[in-house]
Amino acid sequence: MKQSQLFTKTQKDAPKDEVSLNAQLLIRAGFVHKEMAGVYAYMPLGLRVLENIKKIVKEEMNAVGGQELMMTTLQPKEIWEKTDRWDDKKVDNWFKTKLVSGTELGVGLTHEEPVVDVVSNYLSSYKDMPFAVYQIQNKFRNELRAKSGLFRGREFLMKDMYTFSRDQKQHMEIYEKIVEAYFKVYERLGLGGITYRTYADGGIFTPRFSDEFQTLAAVGEDIIYLDEKKGIAINKEILTDENLQKLGLDRKNLVEKKAVEVGNTFHLESKYTDALDLYYVDENGEKQSIIMGCYGIGISRLMGVIAEIFSDAKGLVWPESVAPFKVHLISLGKDEEAEKIYAELQKNGIEVLFDDRDESAGKKFADADLIGIPYRVVVSEKSMQAGGVEVKKRKEEKGEIVKIEDLVRKMK
């Protein structure tokens, strides 16, 4: 796309009330717009990043047999009363609204109850399991404070998956398969090698631990204890001798790290299915409880995490897999040559943001650094004299001259 057509522009300052680094950068670079605390709109550049993250998450969820659906935001209270999660004294971050008739509705903060309600139309026999359903959808949580930008929103995009199994054995098989898929997601997002499975509190209705996926980061709000050899961690919140013994971890092998949570998976046992009266009939005609798991990845949170942990003093530094464009093509008074290169790159399926604006070299370079596209390609008198275009990775200080005829091959 031509940058002269892009309706957003970079901004020198973020709004004064924006204290988080990820949102400050994303606002200044024109990726997001702050609607209110914890509520961000996605501009074209930001939406491209979100869509790239969604695509990776979808592909990996589909690869483990996940069936995508789309639940609703408006929620009837009846199903939530059955699990005692409607009362504001029990769940304190509901947004609620009302029909004209006065009937109270919830604004979806999670979807265990409605998913069980949907599934109850179709699931009755042991032959129907196991299966996994998931969605990528906005969630709404009435957080008292929302100061961490895209890390914790009042309105945010989430992937939530739910599994249904006939017994613990079947449940643990599908659960571990999904944990593996999570690591494939983080690897593809550029977070491989710094993201660890971390044992955490499982909640009151399961004897098992839950799993958090924690990415090491100085800005992280969580403290984890990492066994680097085993590649496994434990959240500080559950660091007791008893838990270490259960997990086969030794306190003296653990190092304290700051980390940010980029996903979590829970064993729900039969809490929600029992409460909503969903059972199955086994081979012997006996009624049995259904074991559920649930599996979350915050899509917009991931965008904030990636933005923040890879950024530098000049701006954003996107990994290739999620970048809004692969190439930032900059013309410095060489518009005719640049147009040809732009057409050639596009013809070869390479995504290009073409800075064809009537701006100074300094402004164009500063914007390119702020926006953070992985490859900057400059066409100028100087580069032409040196034999082609200057290609510089956003992560590196120095560029190299590449012949125009070699550029497509190089960028593929």
Add this chain to the structure above:
Amino acid sequence: MKQSQLFTKTQKDAPKDEVSLNAQLLIRAGFVHKEMAGVYAYMPLGLRVLENIKKIVKEEMNAVGGQELMMTTLQPKEIWEKTDRWDDKKVDNWFKTKLVSGTELGVGLTHEEPVVDVVSNYLSSYKDMPFAVYQIQNKFRNELRAKSGLFRGREFLMKDMYTFSRDQKQHMEIYEKIVEAYFKVYERLGLGGITYRTYADGGIFTPRFSDEFQTLAAVGEDIIYLDEKKGIAINKEILTDENLQKLGLDRKNLVEKKAVEVGNTFHLESKYTDALDLYYVDENGEKQSIIMGCYGIGISRLMGVIAEIFSDAKGLVWPESVAPFKVHLISLGKDEEAEKIYAELQKNGIEVLFDDRDESAGKKFADADLIGIPYRVVVSEKSMQAGGVEVKKRKEEKGEIVKIEDLVRKMK
């Protein structure tokens, strides 16, 4: 996908309170789940249709330069007070909610105000225009009654586009370009030739008419008067001699038709930009008003319209462009051969739902008719003896025998 893995199943009956044909069919076939009146969740088959419609709409909006973004559902009241659209006495179908602090929020029913607010960060000069932004997003409207299934929801998926122009000339150019794009959308959705541009009331702040896009249908709730020669219609609501004269239409050439609205486009003049204090500076340094247009297509409504108008007594009949799969492959006791065909079709990029279930031929055929995938391919003892597989279009009564080696070419 294998049908034995699909967690939804067809159902004999729709919920008793579901009176609309589109929702009855879509529920029975497992495409949607009714959460409450006017609020539907999308099951895997339904989501595939929605995604197909979205893809077509996006491609055509991108083709006219539309820049996709994603606004927020939670809305601060301040910007809506500026246009006098916050008060429930002025706009009677808001869903409203509250922050923990007590601050009132709106649940997005449309996005003119927030879009102008976003754009005001970036737009200041005549050089910045024209441009078009759009989103595909859930809207929430607190309808008193919601009995028409996906035709009119309380929560529904909509494409809404907004244009910004420096003057009427620029506005009318972009407006007509988008009208053309709308017809490309309807053509691709299988609604070509039965969808007409229909003049309708423009609202109080413009001298112009708005345009509705009306698809002829016996179930339509709108009455239009169509000039078949000119291919243009006028909504009954504005059928006056004065309007006919303005539009150059002659009453005696008009025929009354029932139709269903599948899109609309409006001239907003500078109502919203003026109210939100967004102006531009022209070549002479003078402050000028900005002319807006807005352009809607109900994505989930379109799914309902297509479902209903193409259906027959046996079930749904999807046009190829939006069908959840292209081929419904049915094995009648020939699982080994069917598995091979399934693999071969998939390898060639043809989307297949493979009915590998242990069910009777009668049940499989009835389900295929209800689900409405365009091509039914049956592998049976009988078809093999006749020389291959039986290929039958959903729309036709009779099938034909196709050699297995010709099937891929035939289905491409």
